[in-house]
Amino acid sequence: MSAGRDLYLVGMREVRTRLRSRAFIISTAFILLLMAGALAALAFLSDRAPSAYRVGLVGDPPPGLDGALTVAAATSAALVGTESLADREAAEASLRAGRIDAALLPDGTVLVERRGAVELEALLTLALRQAGFIARLAEAGIDPQEAAGLLLPAGRVRFEALDGGDDPGGAGVAVATAGVVVLFVVISSYGQWVLTGVLEEKANRVVELVVAAVPVRRLLAGKVAGIGLLGLAQLLLLIGVSLGAGVSLGLFALPRTAPATAAWGVAWFLLGYAFYAVVFAAAGSLVSRQEDAQAAAMPIALGALAVYLAVFIVVLPAPESVGARVLSFLPPAAPIAFPARIALDAVDLWEILLGMAVMAAAVYGVVRLAARVYAGALLSGGARLGWRQAWRAARHMAGG
């Protein structure tokens, strides 16, 4: 029977049982919450918090003002709501009470509490000018609705800077930061799932029955692939939801590099997950009681955390530094260092591809190593094993 069928059977069992488990549902919700926090941080960091304004209208507003306000608001990614007010006194009272940010008087004057709200003033100036324009177009026989439609910007205005910088930084840094957090959380949480999955099978002895029918390596590969598939689905969900929400809520304008960053992020997730998952699996196979899970995961989790902090300290502030380059070629760090540098647009394509080749080689090596420890440990059946004992126990299983 083919290896593919074994992998499918083992992997699908993982997917099915986990999709039903409370732990999976809770962890997905938790990560989504974390993402919401990251989005808030993003809005803060990128200084593009959504501005919401309320504008009071005294008397009959000029025709076309509604449409012009909508267009102006969309242009500067702000939200504008209007309300009708009886007279100037009512407008002043509402302004003082903070219920509205500005009031438009019948003579075209804009009443504000104090000057200096640059965005609002620019927005209203634009809207009023356009409303006047629409009114003149209406006089010339063009329907105001149609006229407002004509005013919608045809596309984003592109800026090119002499220093070559593409993004004003805010959004790029925020995407890189969020990416580092998400990749770290997803890789290490799914890695730990592999560990507990391996440990459970060993602790409740079912592994004895399974390994009698499926070679140990296929069991390992199927398990890692099944759990990884869930991790990938969760990651894609996160990326989709956060980008979609971010853009549609006007939290941030998508940096030009975002889709590429997301694609590279997924590729690096796969490499990073494979790397950590098999190491976690090997660690899980060395113990056989649930109580030992923490102790088994500790060294790896700590290592991953150290790498994560290093990326935060070294790569994010200076993505093109020597330190950042070195870190991104160290296999444990590469899966989060590279995506961060990609988000910051601080890496050339050849460097990414070289990094991936190095990482793929490292994954291959670590899979061979961990699979042997895993095989040796599972089949020795005993209590707690050292890495070296497990390695030796598997000396005859090289082909298995």
Add this chain to the structure above:
Amino acid sequence: MLELRALRKSYGGVPALDGASLAAYPGRILGFLGPNGAGKTTAMRAVLGLVALDGGEVAWQGRPIGLPQRRRFGYLPEQRGLYPRMRVGEQLAWLGRLHGMTAAGARRAAAGWLERLGLADRAGARLEQLSHGNQQRVQLAAALLHDPEALVLDEPFSGLDPVAADALAEVIRHRAEAGTAVLFSSHQLDLVQEVCEDVAIIDRGRVVLAGSLDEVRRRAPHRRLDLALEGGAEWFPTLAGIELLGKRPGWATYLVPAGTDPAALLADAARAGRVTRFSFQPPTLSDLFREAVGA
């Protein structure tokens, strides 16, 4: 035929298997006996490829065994265990598929076995929701589901009440009649004597006695003599080689050389008193076991 050929395995320099060989035949039940730590479990795990052997090999139908053959085997491990949170029917079907069954075939077989074991209504329950006894039944179903060509059962009777043990013996006999080679280990010697056609006794990693039960009993160098004399009179045998094995109130058991003429024994005993009980038989499995392992 399932053959274990001169299996050797040591753990940290301590031999668990030291050249153990035996054969289990299709359609026959082999009882695998031995004191604790003699190597029974190691030998059985080796059949399923769960032990990295230091030497020897396991063969099926004359050829060294590989994964495709092992998948046609059924296995009840000494340490029972299934996925606690997986649903019973789904779990059995999954295990069936691991053994090469089609999805539909595995589902059918799982439903059939649950029906036979009286668990049809629990197919949708998670394993951990079942009683211990019912979990054991599911474990047995996992070994039998795919109509295995050989069945390796490690202590299948341990922890079963007499009724459950009878039911299991029935299932095992049924499988053997269908042509399966059955190998099972046990400490319950009377049960083995009742269920098995063949027997193998392992001690310190070596098989010290093997063959059909009738044959090994017949081949034994001793016979067992149960003797009672009226009034509890004591017999001091004049014939050579007779050994007192144990005394019970009113009667005693002796080991007698196999070639001894029972008529001569009876005559000798009659000189000590009126014989009220005289039974001259091949040794029981317990006798053979004690002798083989030097207990």
